[in-house]
Amino acid sequence: MIQEQQTGHNGVDENIRFKPVKTKRAFEEVCDQIRLAILEGRLEAGDKLPAERQLAESLDVSRATVREAFRTLEIAGVLSLRKGVNGGAVVMQGDARPITQTISDLLSLGGLSLSDYMEARVCLQREVIKLACERGEEADFQALEANIDATEKLTTVAQIEDRTALTIEFYHLLAAATKNQAMSILMSAVTEPLGYYIKQIGVDRSWNVAESRQRFVAHLRDRNAPEAEKEMMSHMERLHSYMLQRAQEAANNRG
Amino acid sequence: MIQEQQTGHNGVDENIRFKPVKTKRAFEEVCDQIRLAILEGRLEAGDKLPAERQLAESLDVSRATVREAFRTLEIAGVLSLRKGVNGGAVVMQGDARPITQTISDLLSLGGLSLSDYMEARVCLQREVIKLACERGEEADFQALEANIDATEKLTTVAQIEDRTALTIEFYHLLAAATKNQAMSILMSAVTEPLGYYIKQIGVDRSWNVAESRQRFVAHLRDRNAPEAEKEMMSHMERLHSYMLQRAQEAANNRG
DNA sequence: CTTGTGTATTGGTCTGATCATTTAATGATT
DNA sequence: AATCATTAAATGATCAGACCAATACACAAG
Numbered sequence: 001m002i003q004e005q006q007t008g009h010n011g012v013d014e015n016i017r018f019k020p021v022k023t024k025r026a027f028e029e030v031c032d033q034i035r036l037a038i039l040e041g042r043l044e045a046g047d048k049l050p051a052e053r054q055l056a057e058s059l060d061v062s063r064a065t066v067r068e069a070f071r072t073l074e075i076a077g078v079l080s081l082r083k084g085v086n087g088g089a090v091v092m093q094g095d096a097r098p099i100t101q102t103i104s105d106l107l108s109l110g111g112l113s114l115s116d117y118m119e120a121r122v123c124l125q126r127e128v129i130k131l132a133c134e135r136g137e138e139a140d141f142q143a144l145e146a147n148i149d150a151t152e153k154l155t156t157v158a159q160i161e162d163r164t165a166l167t168i169e170f171y172h173l174l175a176a177a178t179k180n181q182a183m184s185i186l187m188s189a190v191t192e193p194l195g196y197y198i199k200q201i202g203v204d205r206s207w208n209v210a211e212s213r214q215r216f217v218a219h220l221r222d223r224n225a226p227e228a229e230k231e232m233m234s235h236m237e238r239l240h241s242y243m244l245q246r247a248q249e250a251a252n253n254r255g
Numbered sequence: 256m257i258q259e260q261q262t263g264h265n266g267v268d269e270n271i272r273f274k275p276v277k278t279k280r281a282f283e284e285v286c287d288q289i290r291l292a293i294l295e296g297r298l299e300a301g302d303k304l305p306a307e308r309q310l311a312e313s314l315d316v317s318r319a320t321v322r323e324a325f326r327t328l329e330i331a332g333v334l335s336l337r338k339g340v341n342g343g344a345v346v347m348q349g350d351a352r353p354i355t356q357t358i359s360d361l362l363s364l365g366g367l368s369l370s371d372y373m374e375a376r377v378c379l380q381r382e383v384i385k386l387a388c389e390r391g392e393e394a395d396f397q398a399l400e401a402n403i404d405a406t407e408k409l410t411t412v413a414q415i416e417d418r419t420a421l422t423i424e425f426y427h428l429l430a431a432a433t434k435n436q437a438m439s440i441l442m443s444a445v446t447e448p449l450g451y452y453i454k455q456i457g458v459d460r461s462w463n464v465a466e467s468r469q470r471f472v473a474h475l476r477d478r479n480a481p482e483a484e485k486e487m488m489s490h491m492e493r494l495h496s497y498m499l500q501r502a503q504e505a506a507n508n509r510g
Numbered sequence: 511c512t513t514g515t516g517t518a519t520t521g522g523t524c525t526g527a528t529c530a531t532t533t534a535a536t537g538a539t540t
Numbered sequence: 541a542a543t544c545a546t547t548a549a550a551t552g553a554t555c556a557g558a559c560c561a562a563t564a565c566a567c568a569a570g
Contacts, residue, residue: 339532
């Protein structure tokens with residue numbers, strides 16, 4: 001049963017690398033064709049693809065196959081499917097949600113530990129702060145302050161959902177101040193899954209977040225990256241240790 | 256056509272917020288149920304779901320609907336579908352590929368600019384270097400050096416594909432040295448799309464990358480993060496300006 | 511011009527069948 | 541007894557054709 005190591009005695013397996021055989025399924029082929037068309041510029045955002053029935057005939061596959069391909073690309077944020085006359089599959093500009101979804105899935109499936117996740121969040125945040133300090137405009141700072149004000153107004157327990165949404169928005173606004181779309185996307189992807197945990201374990205009410213955030217924004221406005229970073233880091237450290245602790249408690253209760 | 260602002264004259268639209276109606280499709284409902292089961296721990300990695308035919312009956316939907324749900328979760332890396340006896344849908348630990356795919360899609364669709372993308376890559380790289388300097392072990396450094404050696408051996412034009420693969424692997428190995436799964440995932444997601452561009456526009460052959468990488472690894476081994484960062488940054492700056500230039504040329508040729 | 515009413519188009523779902531692949535059970539061969 | 545080829549059953553992959561449901565546009569009514 002033990003496969004003998006091929007050590008070159010037949011002369012051709014030193015440099016030849018075999019790739020595992022993977023027969024492609026029909027819907028994957030359709031996906032690839034569409035993605036290739038986009039990559040090569042034959043399709044671009046806003047273009048409408050043929051109707052399912054028509055495309056199925058063109059590609060000589062069943063409608064179900066086209067549907068699975070469309071579904072795949074819809075989930076990926078590449079296509080948008082709309083019903084009705086003048087509906088159909090339209091090419092989008094792409095969507096960051098799949099990234100967020102994947103992070104959430106990895107967290108709930110155990111493919112990613114909470115502590116690794118949160119450390120990465122801190123790392124990203126550091127870079128976001130640097131850029132935001134450099135490029136943030138007055139409008140960005142005002143948006144952040146408006147967000148803090150709005151959050152302070154929501155104090156009742158019933159409003160925890162809205163409060164959480166505002167907290168997440170705070171990080172979005174901060175990321176937007178970097179003027180870098182990629183940083184915004186990554187920061188969102190890494191922030192939104194927090195919402196679930198916050199809802200789950202509640203917030204640490206022993207501590208007023210608003211003050212810390214106000215100081216933070218003031219540092220941003222001063223273009224004082226080190227101080228802004230320090231302020232944010234102490235906040236995040238507190239949040240993360242609180243979350244890890246609560247997660248640990250929950251695990252103990254289960255086990 | 257201008258909608259009159261509702262200013263409370265009918266008394267009930269001040270505090271009531273309406274959410275847009277969004278009728279969920281059947282397959283989405285199935286997806287949600289499976290994801291919820293995972294989140295609540297009723298399903299976990301390794302578990303096998305009922306066969307399509309059986310689950311369709313349980314949920315009182317058609318097989319096609321179950322299929323679209325399974326397909327969605329398979330693409331997301333949550334499920335693995337296997338044919339044959341004892342096949343079926345098995346829950347996985349999650350997969351980072353959807354993130355990479357999404358970044359690629361965003362790039363090719365124009366939802367993300369090449370320069371924003373590359374800047375984010377630099378930012379992430381900085382953090383990766385910090386952590387790798389802190390936590391990298393001798394085995395990590397040796398793996399990096401082995402990678403550099405292997406890359407140097409591939410010099411012919413025909414081997415550019417393998418060369419590119421090794422370059423991408425270099426960044427994976429570096430990310431692995433952080434001992435942080437999330438950083439590895441993000442770095443991979445942001446590195447792999449490079450492969451396409453490198454294949455497309457070729458490499459800058461006027462410059463020996465291996466030397467730079469060797470110096471870089473030496474700094475890592477010395478735990479000298481600032482110098483390692485400096486070395487890597489100069490490399491990336493060169494690479495990125497080269498890529499932007501070539502991308503610009505390509506755009507000019509098209510337009 | 512506005513408003514309501516059809517109506518054709520298109521994605522969403524269902525039913526039911528066949529194909530292809532994989533594994534396990536079976537049986538023949540050594 | 542061990543090994544190998546054969547067969548059978550389970551399961552995903554695909555196909556075919558039908559109907560449902562939402563949508564936008566044309567058109568009639570007021």
